[in-house]
Amino acid sequence: MRSPPSAIENDNDYHYAIWPRLPLKSVMRTVRTTATAATAIRTAITARAIRFSGLVESGDSATGTIATAPSASPVGKPPPSPRSLDGRSGTVVLVTVLTVVLVGSVFVAIGLGSAVVPPADTARYLWAALTEGVIVPDEVTRYQIIWQIRTPRVLLAVIVGAGLSAVGAAIQALVRNSLADPYILGVSSGASVGAVTVSLFGVLSALGIYAVSVGAFIGALIATALVYLIAHGRGGVSPLRLVLTGVALSFGFQALMSVMIYFTPTNEATGTVLFWTMGSFGAATWGTLPVAAGFVVVGILVLQRHSRALDVMSLGDETAASLGVDAVSARRRLFVVTAVMTGAMVAVSGTIGFVGLVIPHITRMVIGATHARLLLIAPFFGAILMVWVDLLARTIVAPRELQLGVLTALIGVPVFVYLMRRNGYVFGGR
């Protein structure tokens, strides 16, 4: 009874009539709301900060501002936003706002697509799905688009966006490198090798349609373990060795993959590789979503439990030791967590670049570097960005899909540049 949804998903008349007005408006509205809220929150945090230390920001701004980036605009440069030792009340407001924005974004993204479903209908279908309600036969196709295709897809975007942002933030602290991202330890190329191996040689075929995902997951873990073991030297793993080994082995895995494809040039293998290197939420199903969600949610919680340890570790291993934190063993444990999380995400969505690198920085610019707040807020930013990026990717040139990484960069880079120049954000070291 399930008709192929592509007939409607590719209905471009529908699409072009509605698309240019509706989503753009909501995007602008969301952006405006978020900006206003962010200003309000910053004010709240600032007020609290001043109350905490019992002083008004004094005029000693002459010293120490040398390193800040020059402002883009000659007039009206706002002062660097002061942050507090404890902005908990501000954080609560921010989390509330972000939750609302995220839920709203998810709802909008489920309704929009090649076939636009009005919000009332979207809500009705979702309600019916959750409560096992009744759908009239005329609406079955639209219901299926909403529930079977778009909902898991949008939720996967939420999960992966949140997961990549949290992992990126943690990895940057673990290897003490602003350029690190979730794939730094060879996870993505390892996953591709695993997936291609599975689809070419038919290993794991007992797992049926999940074989390739499981292969990718295993490949990711093997790659991380290899990088870790090779980088391991006397006195543990130094962050820089780890990054260098990760980069070097990534090239190795990519070469291996190219060789495998060269000698067995089947369409299937090429398609598999493309999927894993470009990344897409198109393969989302209700079957794989809970598994990925489980890994990501548990992983984020574990990382959050280590926020103060991550703070201390960003001060350097020796300082960490003097503050009672064993950086080497904490790093080893947290790497396992991030590797499993990233492996699970790559297995269902491929490699989506940029989010895990830049969302942590964007978040630090807004709320500061403290991991308790960073690991709380960054997943929201990442999830919201990912939902909108995926929406654009599947609608802007429908019926084709744009590569997610292209859009994350197109949207993320201007935001990043704007924030960096406005706040005088300083990256690790000078």
Next chain:
Amino acid sequence: MDLHLDDLTVTVDGRDLVDRLNLTVTSGEVVGLVGPNGSGKSTALRCVYRALRPSGGVVRVGGSDLWRLPLRTGAQRLAALTQEGGADFDFTVAEIVALGRSPHKSGNQPLTEAERAQCVRAMEQLDILHLAHRGILELSGGERQRTLIARAIVQQPKVMVLDEPTNHLDVRHQLRLLDHLRRSGLTVLVVLHDLNLAAATCDRIGVLADGRLVAAGRPADVLTTRLIRDVFGVEASIVEHPITGDPQVLFTLDGARSDSESPSPMKGTRS
């Protein structure tokens, strides 16, 4: 709380960077370590703040073997100012100082009001309260160094080890810091390069050369023309400080020397 280094030895690739170092810092005493570059001062100190496991010997704090204590327990007794230059990400000064409390906290437990007040006091002492909400990466070297010292103070240790704490500090803040250390009542082991500051600050001075302790005692007994020539390979004149009576070491540039029998500048230095 006493600090003992018993036969402390660090061997890396067959070379003894620190060779059977014996040193005791009694409770409340300020002991300075001086010596030329590469003499093993920092290496010895790293064994004390547990960045480097000694190859032999024992570090005892308040009687117990430091390396057998849990890392956190050790950090509650002993704070360190390392040579690491602060954070990689733009934490604020207040956030960095607050991290000094982490050995006293389990997991992500938030700071109490009393602990926050303590952070404010430490920042006041080090003259950085006005920078509390500034990012650490935009500060000058001296301001950053003061932030790290405030963090060590907030840790409320019994013993403090400092590796060249006066680095980057202007003269006023150097004196303020050393004065603060003297009056804190803490047991202090400090590596200093400035022999005059060491003489003014320390109850006793230990001189390291090639990983071995070659002299130890009161500054006036240790800092002699002969020792400075043997260890540092430079000629110096020692005079008495007109007010405190501490020994003061005066150096002369070779070109400015009036007598003709000046020694070659590198004589006696070790590689």
